[in-house]
Amino acid sequence: MVKANAYGHDADWVAKTLWNDLASRKRLFGFGVATFSEALSLRNSLPKSAKKIPILVFSDCAPFSEEWIKLCQTHHFEPVLGELHTLLEFQKFFTSKPKAKKVSFHVEVNTGMNRLGIPVDSLKLLRLKPSSVFTHLAESENPGSKLTKKQITEFEKVILWKNQSSPETYLHFANSGAIWNSRAYPFFKEMNLVRPGLSLYGIRPYESAKNDQLQPVMNFEAPVIQKTFLEKGDRVGYGGTYQSKKKNGEWIATLGAGYADGVFRALANQDQILGKVSMDLISVSASAKTKVGDWITLWGKGVDPYAVAGRAQTIPYEITTRIGLRLKRVYE
Numbered sequence: 001m002v003k004a005n006a007y008g009h010d011a012d013w014v015a016k017t018l019w020n021d022l023a024s025r026k027r028l029f030g031f032g033v034a035t036f037s038e039a040l041s042l043r044n045s046l047p048k049s050a051k052k053i054p055i056l057v058f059s060d061c062a063p064f065s066e067e068w069i070k071l072c073q074t075h076h077f078e079p080v081l082g083e084l085h086t087l088l089e090f091q092k093f094f095t096s097k098p099k100a101k102k103v104s105f106h107v108e109v110n111t112g113m114n115r116l117g118i119p120v121d122s123l124k125l126l127r128l129k130p131s132s133v134f135t136h137l138a139e140s141e142n143p144g145s146k147l148t149k150k151q152i153t154e155f156e157k158v159i160l161w162k163n164q165s166s167p168e169t170y171l172h173f174a175n176s177g178a179i180w181n182s183r184a185y186p187f188f189k190e191m192n193l194v195r196p197g198l199s200l201y202g203i204r205p206y207e208s209a210k211n212d213q214l215q216p217v218m219n220f221e222a223p224v225i226q227k228t229f230l231e232k233g234d235r236v237g238y239g240g241t242y243q244s245k246k247k248n249g250e251w252i253a254t255l256g257a258g259y260a261d262g263v264f265r266a267l268a269n270q271d272q273i274l275g276k277v278s279m280d281l282i283s284v285s286a287s288a289k290t291k292v293g294d295w296i297t298l299w300g301k302g303v304d305p306y307a308v309a310g311r312a313q314t315i316p317y318e319i320t321t322r323i324g325l326r327l328k329r330v331y332e
Contacts, residue, residue: 001175001197002042003034003058008262008320009201009218011038012045013331019050029193030054030078036071043075054078054131056106059116064089072103078131082108082116091128104131111154112147113138120154123161132170132193133158140177141206143184152186159187176205180212203316207306218320219300222257222282224292236283237275241268253286255296261324263298264312271311 001007006014015031018024030053033039039055046053055077061068062083069090071077081087087107094100107130110117117135135155139145155173162169170192174182176199182188199205202216229251230236230244236252244250258280259265268276274283284296299308305316312319 001032001195001200003032003038004321005038007198007201007317008323010329010331011042013329014200015042015046015050019046019053028053030056032056032058032195034058035060036068036077039077040071040075043077052076054104056080058108062086064093066093069093069103073101078104078106080106080108081130082110082118084118084122084125087118087122088125091126095127106130106132106134109133109135109155109158111135111151111158113151120157120161123158123165126165129166130169132172133162133166134172134193134195137173137175137178140175141181141209143178143181155187159190176200177209180205180209198317201320203305203320207310216300216305218323220262220298220323221295221300222255222261222263222298224253224286224290224294224296225256225281226254227286227290227292228252228254235275237268238278239276242275242283251286251288251290252283253290253294253296255282255284256280257298257327258282261327262319262322264314264319264322266312266314267308 002011002014005011018028031042033042033055036057039057042055043051057077058080061079061081064086068079072079079090081090090105094102108117109120109123111120113136115136123133135151135158137148137151139148142148159171162171172191172193172195174188174191174194176197178185179194179196179199199214201218202214204211204214229249231249232244232247234244236242252274257263258278260279263277263282265277267273272285274285297303299305299319305319309316309319
């Protein structure tokens with residue numbers, strides 16, 4: 001899954017990296033994005049050797065339109081159809097135009113998350129064969145929950161439909177959380193695909209998950225652009241919300257990053273951040289050895305994204321996807 005600019009990691013770079021690694025390429029079915037604009041950007045950035053690898057569009061295919069059909073035909077996009085009327089219109093289009101260039105498609109079924117997906121019983125209305133049928137788990141990190149058990153029970157009906165009506169259709173339900181708990185899920189070995197998201201970028205899919213030697217791909221750093229000594233009573237930042245209480249004073253450093261870059265304002269006066277987070281700047285605790293030009297890691301290697309997200313009252317998904325466009329990206 002490389003939607004949302006590969007969870008903030010740069011979809012073009014991520015896709016090329018996966019494609020150029022022969023080991024990962026052998027296991028790669030395709031890339032998942034949310035919108036056709038994401039799909040176009042990704043297709044244009046891929047090397048010629050990858051021009052026909054499927055790019056699945058998960059969230060931008062309703063309502064039906066011939067415009068996105070043409071995009072799929074031209075660029076080897078594969079629409080994910082999770083709204084019943086759209087699916088029926090898609091089917092009607094191709095059954096009424098048998099000479100039209102075919103488009104591979106995927107069907108999402110609603111097993112209880114009630115976000116996207118057609119009713120499971122509606123699979124009987126299919127007259128075209130989908131490349132895959134799948135569902136999305138609302139609590140994949142908790143295989144034993146009532147909701148998860150309900151969803152898996154509903155998905156049994158999908159497996160039955162496949163076996164009776166479309167044996168060549170792939171099945172899948174596993175996002176990162178379900179991959180981590182694969183042994184706890186019935187039918188997991190019968191699935192043809194998985195959809196790694198956050199874990200693909202080196203972050204465990206939920207806070208209590210075993211790290212399994214994951215290393216965050218993203219290392220968010222900000223430069224020290226000024227060093228200041230505070231006397232006792234001095235205040236810092238907008239509103240002066242931080243006041244030095246140290247008898248002998250203290251050193252602080254101003255970093256060249258702020259909420260425009262993805263540093264959440266909710267981190268104000270938490271951990272080492274002193275005062276409010278500004279658009280372009282933050283102040284942090286420093287030492288006498290701190291120098292202008294030093295780089296400080298805000299999250300990534302050695303700094304748990306879950307700890308940062310917890311202090312910001314959010315989740316790592318939002319931390320990484322909110323990374324600002326103006327930041328300089330260095331790829332290693």
